[in-house]
Amino acid sequence: MALLLYRLGKFSYRHRWLVISLWLAVLVAVGGSAAAFHGTMSNNFQIPGTETQQMADKLRKELPSSSGGSAGIVFEANDAKFSQAGKEAVSAALTKLKTLPDVQGTVDPFATQAQLDAAAADLAAGEQKAVTGKAQLDQAAAELATGKAQLAAAEQQMAAAGLPPEAVEAQLGEQKAALAAGQEKLDAGTKELESGNEKLALGKRQLTASQGMRFVSEDGKAAIAQVQFKTSINGLEPRVRQEVQDIVREVSSAGVTALPSKEITEDVSEIFGVAEIVGIAVAALVLVIMLGTLVAASLPLLMALLGVAAGVGGTFALSGIVDMSSISPMLALMLGLAVGIDYCLFIVNRHRSQLLAGMDGEESVALATGTSGNAVLFAGLTVIIALAALVVPGLPFLAVMGLSAAATVAVAVVVALTLTPAVLSLVGRKLISKRAWSRAEKHNADPGHAAADRAKDEHRSSHGWGGLVTKHPVMATLAGVLLLGIVALPASQLRLALPDGGSEPVDSQAFKAYDVTSRSFGEGTTGPIVVVGDFPEGLSESEAMAKQLDVADVLRSTENVTAAVPVALSADRRTAVFQVIPKEGPASASTVEVVSGLRAEKGAIEDSLGVSIGLTGQTAGNIDVSTKLGDALPPYLAIVVGLSLILLLLVFRSIVVPLLATGGFLLSLAAAFGAVVAVYQWGWLGSVFGVDNPGAVLSFLPIILIGVLFGLAMDYQVFIASGMRESFMHGESARHAVRSGFSHASAVVTAAAIIMVSVFSGFIFSHLNMVRPLGFAMAFGVLVDAFVVRMTIVPAVMYLLGEKAWWLPRWLDRILPDVDVEGARLRKPSTTAAGASAPEPADVAAG
Structure with a gap:
């Protein structure tokens, strides 16, 4: 090669x-x-075949009006409460949104809250009316019973006096007819009361189901509107997102602030910002200093x-x-x-x-x-x-x-x-x-420069960092392992999730929307869970409505659920949609438990109500993605490490060096995970790295970090260890080769590591919040891997092992191809006119 x-x-x-x-x-x-x-970028992390995707496909087919993505827009009054002008401005903006081709519909918070409030008032009035009607019916029943008793007594008296039945009927016929009419009226009133009571009971259940949901805050200062799109949120073009934002911000003239949620404001069309340019500038500075x-x-x-x-x-x-x-x-x-x-x-x-x-x-x-x-x-x-x-x-x-x-x-x-x-x-x-x-010309003109160069190399190899590490190899190894072990401790608390608005910078529109929504309506409102029910065939409208409420009751009984509301029913009454509001935000641990709890209720709901349910929506989908990614980590790690071990075996023709390289990588990886948990999950040094709201770690960060860090760690392993192998193959002792190889490679590896850390560090302050922890993890991982593992632990351990570091079974040595990574075939020297070493053409041709 x-x-x-x-x-x-x-x-x-x-x-x-x-x-x-x-x-x-x-x-x-x-x-x-x-x-x-080029197409539209998105942050669609759905996985085909999962329940969330299956339910989304079902809605798209059977209930298209509920199949598109939805997002919230929270409106906040600049004064104590919304003025009438402010309410009208919000309603007008939402009406205008409906005219956009990509918008399916909107939910006006003031009209919806008025309906909810009116429903409560109507229910109270209906209950009072039912009580009054019951009292009236009871009174009528009592009067009718008295009349019947009086009529029976009169009949008995007439019969005792010997009057014939015709005479009795002639005298009491009108009273009997009046009593019969009264009975008929009483029966009709009773039936009407029973029907009213059934409607009241249904109304009570509907009101109970909607408890915990508000569209206008109790203090009247905030209102939240829902916008339903025809496509998924992730499929929206930046142009559409901007149109929505422009329209809703028109309410500012009425003293109202519009705060669209992260789903609308997230701009993924740009990939380069100021922070990334700063990272490249630092890399350029390092290159100027070095070269x-x-x-x-x-x-x-x-x-x-x-x-x-x-x-x-x-x-x-x-x-x-x-x-x-x-x-x-x-x-x-x-x-x-x-x-x-x-x-x-x-x-x-x-x-x-x-x-x-x-x-x-x-x-x-x-x-x-x-x-x-x-x-x-x-x-x-x-x-x-x-x-x-x-x-x-x-x-x-x-x-x-x-x-x-x-x-x-x-x-x-x-x-x-x-x-x-x-x-x-x-x-x-x-x-x-x-x-x-x-300087070089003067140096090369000196007849004794070759000996001077060798003396200089020898001095350099026994001094500096490489000399220090190899003079105290046991201490260097223990110190490096101990340091990385301590940094790795927080990794045991790693919790994965996809980011929500609460993880955005505090000055961003997405965070402000999340914050106002959480304070005014509860954290769970920022990440509702969508439940899809599959109803039995042949249900009447009232039966389907009752079945919806039965399912909602079970869903609401799940721990940490604030509300469970039926929101849609298909025309054939076979598919129902429910919105479940958890107690906390979409990335919280309790919401993960809510999703598990709802899925645990599937069997009970199907057995008792004959309804099968499934979960979908952004919150459930994100949790599924995080779970799948967590499950994929061990096999992925095994595959990557296994394939790369084979490659390193070919490169270094050694058993120990690939194992040492991999062991060092695992230490670096654990330390990087520990640092990420400490900064992004616990909030340590949050002010330094712009972590205003620590929370769960980005769910696909671990698997990407494994792949990237392993590859980059092996980069430095190749450059450091190939220099050592090159010296060893040219006749130096194994321990001396560690020192000389390190001294030749350390400067360029140091510069390369600083450059790579600088580039990655630029992404720690990226305009895309999702990229920030990834940039930090890579920068920190490369930093500790290059300087603690490759430039401290690896030379120390290889110095301790000596020639054992290059041991390879003879049978394996015979079957492995020689990839000649150190270029030994190019090293058969001849003297050029300039006096430098170069490959002889015959050797090159023969190689």
């Missing part, structure tokens, strides 16, 4: 304009495709940006035909920038060092591509494997996320191996400052 890359580097150097032209053509094609075919010239520093940045343009552009081009979450291009952007800079840096730094040593430019570029480029290739492969394996859990949005990021990393690798050599041929000596050239 080293030889193939050596030839690729030489080809790119010699045919620079061809390579550059091909890449420009690719960028134009990708850019044009992205502009022409010494603006030309050299700008080269890795340029290569990374071109790679990201191609990779993320391709992602956008596919968004028109693939349902893609907003975090997919964000993840591709983060990784593309970070690895793109690092991969190019490794090659540029190697080339720069060889030029300063006096090597010919073409030969230097080819050799840097064959050696450092080889390490770049295998490091990139570990990242690609880890990301591509995100398809294994079977979650569509996660698979798209992983494949788009893996493709962008692959592009970064290809850019580093082809475009970088081509551009280096154009840059030539401008890569190095005049002062550095002057």
Whole structure:
């Protein structure tokens, strides 16, 4: 592989304009495709086959009016209460919303609350009327009984006096007819009273079901409206979201503040903000300090940006035909920038060092591509494997996320191996400052510079951080493991959920809407649970209504449920929709228990009422996603680690080094989880990282972090350990090779890690709140993995093990292919005209 890359580097150097032209053509094609075919980003994390998706499909088919997504808009009066003008302005805005093509309908909070209040008053009046009617009926019944008794007594007296029946009938006939009419009237009144009582009982049940739900707050200062869309919330275009916001904000002229919920205000169309630019600026500063010239520093940045343009552009081009979450291009952007800079840096730094040593430019570029480029290739492969394996859990949005990021990393690798050599041929000596050239020429002219270089390398390898770690390997190992173990402790309390409005920044519209809704109507109103009931066939309207209330009673009896209200019934009375309001917000632990509790009632409801139920809606769907992701973690971790262990076995031809690399990764991963829990779940240092409302951790953060961090950790393992193996293969003792290999790789790995941490840190303050914990987790994970694991624990343990670190069974050594990651085949030296070491053509051809 080293030889193939050596030839690729030489080809790119010699045919620079061809390579550059091909890449420009690719960028134009990708850019044009992205502009022409891009679709709408969403945050749709539904999983096909789950109950929530099945119930959503059922509603779409059988009750279309309730199948679209819904979102809340909370209106707050600027004064103590809503004025009449304010109420009219809100109603007018909602009426105007109905005219939008994407809006199915709206619920006017004032009209709905008036109906609820009127229903309570009507029920009270009806109960009073029923009491009065009962009293009247009782009085009439008593009078009728008295009349009947009197008539019976009169009949007895007449019969005792010997009057014939005809005479008795003639005298008492009118009284009997009057009594019969009275009885008939009494029976009709009783029947009417019974019917009224049935309606009252039904009204009472309906009122009981709606208790706990309000549309206008009790203090009259806030009102919440519902907007039903024709499509899912996640499918709304940014244009529609903006139209809705513009219309409802017209109420400001009437002294009312409109606060649309997160579902409406969330803008996922932009993926780049100020914070990300700051991260790149820090990376640029590190490159300038390390490489010494603006030309050299700008080269890795340029290569990374071109790679990201191609990779993320391709992602956008596919968004028109693939349902893609907003975090997919964000993840591709983060990784593309970070690895793109690092991969190019490794090659540029190697080339720069060889030029300063006096090597010919073409030969230097080819050799840097064959050696450092080889390490770049295998490091990139570990990242690609880890990301591509995100398809294994079977979650569509996660698979798209992983494949788009893996493709962008692959592009970064290809850019580093082809475009970088081509551009280096154009840059030539401008890569190095005049002062550095002057010093190098003087140094190379000294006949004893080779011995001086060896002495300098020897001194450097036994001093500095690498020397300190290898002088005290046991202490360094224990200190590193102990430190990461302590940081990892909070990870045991990790709780997963998808973010809601309460996790947004406090100055955002989404948080203000969430806050006002929670204070005025209860936390659970921000995340209602939708229950779909499948009713028996042939029910009358009254039977179906009673059945709805029976189901609502059972749902309401679930622990931590505030209200359970029937909200819709299909025309054939087979499908009913209920809205369940939990006690707390959608991301809380108690709401997760509510969903479990409602599902636990399925059997009882079906047995007692003959109704089968299922849950759907955003809240239940988010909980299902979090559960599925949690279940997918162990098998995913096993697959990623297993595949990468095989790759590392090929690279290092050692049993111990891959195991040590993986063990170190697990320590870094646990520490990263611990830090995320402490900051984003517990709120430690929340003011520093902009965590105003700590809560559950983003549900797909762990699985993405596993894939990304493993790939990046193996990057640094390859660059650090390949230097050690290179020294060991060139005859140094195993322990000395640890020191010398570390000293050669530590500077560039340190710079690369700082760059990667800087890029990821820029996303900690991203305008997309969902991305922030992911940026923090990656930045912190890379930080501890690079400096604590790869640059402390790994060299300390390998120094302790000595030659045992490179042990490989003979039978395995024979069957493993030699991938030559350290470029040993390119290291058969001959002396060039400049006096530098280079591969002999015969050796290259033979290799």
